[in-house]
Amino acid sequence: MTTQFHEKTLSADALDQIFREARSYNGWLAKPVTEAQISAIYELMKMGPTSANMQPARIVWVKSADAKDRLAACASEGNRDKILTAPVTAVIGYDIDFHEELPWLFPHTDAKSWFDGDEEGRKEGAFRNSALQGAYLMIAARAIGLDCGPMSGFDAKKVEQEFFGDNPWHRVNFICSIGYGDPTSIFDRSPRPEFDTFNTLV
Amino acid sequence: MTTQFHEKTLSADALDQIFREARSYNGWLAKPVTEAQISAIYELMKMGPTSANMQPARIVWVKSADAKDRLAACASEGNRDKILTAPVTAVIGYDIDFHEELPWLFPHTDAKSWFDGDEEGRKEGAFRNSALQGAYLMIAARAIGLDCGPMSGFDAKKVEQEFFGDNPWHRVNFICSIGYGDPTSIFDRSPRPEFDTFNTLV
Numbered sequence: 368m369t370t371q372f373h374e375k376t377l378s379a380d381a382l383d384q385i386f387r388e389a390r391s392y393n394g395w396l397a398k399p400v401t402e403a404q405i406s407a408i409y410e411l412m413k414m415g416p417t418s419a420n421m422q423p424a425r426i427v428w429v430k431s432a433d434a435k436d437r438l439a440a441c442a443s444e445g446n447r448d449k450i451l452t453a454p455v456t457a458v459i460g461y462d463i464d465f466h467e468e469l470p471w472l473f474p475h476t477d478a479k480s481w482f483d484g485d486e487e488g489r490k491e492g493a494f495r496n497s498a499l500q501g502a503y504l505m506i507a508a509r510a511i512g513l514d515c516g517p518m519s520g521f522d523a524k525k526v527e528q529e530f531f532g533d534n535p536w537h538r539v540n541f542i543c544s545i546g547y548g549d550p551t552s553i554f555d556r557s558p559r560p561e562f563d564t565f566n567t568l569v
Numbered sequence: 570m571t572t573q574f575h576e577k578t579l580s581a582d583a584l585d586q587i588f589r590e591a592r593s594y595n596g597w598l599a600k601p602v603t604e605a606q607i608s609a610i611y612e613l614m615k616m617g618p619t620s621a622n623m624q625p626a627r628i629v630w631v632k633s634a635d636a637k638d639r640l641a642a643c644a645s646e647g648n649r650d651k652i653l654t655a656p657v658t659a660v661i662g663y664d665i666d667f668h669e670e671l672p673w674l675f676p677h678t679d680a681k682s683w684f685d686g687d688e689e690g691r692k693e694g695a696f697r698n699s700a701l702q703g704a705y706l707m708i709a710a711r712a713i714g715l716d717c718g719p720m721s722g723f724d725a726k727k728v729e730q731e732f733f734g735d736n737p738w739h740r741v742n743f744i745c746s747i748g749y750g751d752p753t754s755i756f757d758r759s760p761r762p763e764f765d766t767f768n769t770l771v
Contacts, residue, residue, distance in 0.1 A: 368752055369590050369592050369752065369755065369758075370585060370590040371590075371716070371750065371752060372582075372585075372586040372590070372711070372714050373714050373715075373716075373749050374714045375586065375714045376712065376713045376714055377579075377583050377586065377587070377712045377713075378580075378583070380574075381579050381580070381583045381712075382613060382712060383572060383574070384574040384577065384579065385579070385587075385708070385712070386613045386614075386616040386617060386705075386709065386712075387613070387616050388571050388572040388573075388574070389616070390571050391618045402770065405770065406764050409764050409768055410764070411584060411588045411589070412588075413761045413762060414588040414589050414591070414761065415588060415704070415707075415708075416593045416707065416717070416719055418719070418721050418743075420759035420760075422761075422762060422767065424767060425767050425768075426767065426768045426769070427768075427769045427770075427771055428768065428769070428770045428771070429771055430770060430771065431771060434771040462767075471760060472759060472760060472762075473759055474759070474760070475756065475757075475759075492721070494696065494697070494700075495696070495700050495721070495742065495743065496700075498696075498697050498698075498700035498701055498704070499700055499701075499703065499704040500704075501701065501704075502617065502700070502701040502702075502703075502704030502705060502708075503588075503704060503708075505617075505618065506587070506617075506704075506705075506708050507588065509574070510578065510579045510583075510584060510587070510588075511578045511579075512574050512575050512576045512577045512578055513575075514573070514575075515618070517618055517620070519620050519694070519697070530771075540697065541620075541697065547575050548573065550570055550571065550573060553571065554677065555677075556571075557622035557674060557675055557676070557677075558622075558673060558674060558676070559615045559616065559624075560615060560624060560674075562608050562611050562612075565624065565626060565627050565628065565664075566607075566611055566627075566628045566629075566630065567628070567629045567630065568604065568607065568629075568630045568632060569629055569630070569631055569632065569633060569636040569732075
């Protein structure tokens with residue numbers, strides 16, 4: 368039996384840390400992110416739900432100077448320094464052939480057969496669910512005291528060639544620098560909508 | 570200046586609540602979700618990052634008996650009861666014409682012009698970023714003591730017609746029931762990958 372938390376709300380500090388005070392950083396303090404922290408992010412994010420537990424995200428953590436140079440060369444000019452100065456940047460990719468892993472990821476039924484021969488359905492499912500996993504990654508990083516700087520300004524084909532080159536079924540979704548954010552590198556927070564603007568209750 | 574939480578990790582209970590012990594529920598206790606709770610979910614999720622603050626999610630919260638019937642009629646057979654018995658089901662849609670809102674959502678530059686005339690780019694951006702927002706929605710619901718049951722088994726065209734019918738630029742991403750999960754309705758947790766299975770450090 369799993370533990371439930373009905374009627375329990377996270378502390379105000381915790382909600383601030385993962386949502387309300389967290390910001391997307393453009394610059395980073397000169398303080399490394401360790402392999403243990405990267406592993407801790409993944410151990411949390413992998414618990415988040417994906418459709419049929421497909422777990423399509425394939426992540427390359429870009430940490431060495433050489434790898435940062437290679438990733439920065441694929442990014443739009445405004446994003447290059449955000450990669451070069453970050454302790455680590457996660458390349459959040461996905462595997463269009465994720466269904467080959469379903470026999471062990473979703474063992475209680477033959478979920479692989481739902482996707483055999485349906486490349487369009489697999490592309491959509493992998494894209495949607497790897498985006499969910501990218502969001503879990505960012506919340507998990509914040510939950511352990513790190514900051515994020517997600518980016519989609521890059522040449523996707525170049526990133527795929529450079530980091531997933533040997534697998535033609537891997538695509539990139541977005542990239543996200545992670546570290547200790549430099550508080551002087553953020554802009555004023557952009558406005559957030561009122562509930563009624565984009566929500567309907569029926 | 571924003572508050573930072575460097576070196577602070579959420580409590581073990583909080584990490585259990587949003588990631589490690591949270592489960593996808595198939596059945597619900599007979600206990601309502603209030604409009605105040607729905608609003609609280611949105612107030613948290615809207616703080617999560619989206620590209621250029623595009624906030625493309627358009628959410629219909631299906632709470633009345635009539636609306637549940639209409640949504641259940643669009644769902645695959647195995648998902649109908651999950652909708653009918655849930656206190657509320659969020660239809661997480663997105664607006665392909667989100668760029669029309671960028672002048673007020675991202676006021677410091679002319680981001681609308683980046684997307685004018687680029688329907689394919691808008692579709693991809695809206696799909697990716699509304700999936701991120703769907704993940705924030707689930708984490709936010711869990712953070713205030715509720716449980717989630719995300720689903721992608723439904724007829725998308727029917728859902729769009731039924732709930733976004735008057736706007737041809739709105740699409741559905743996925744749907745998610747929310748409430749107090751019935752602990753007898755969950756299966757054994759599906760296996761999660763070790764770090765080295767789907768991650769590379771370079």
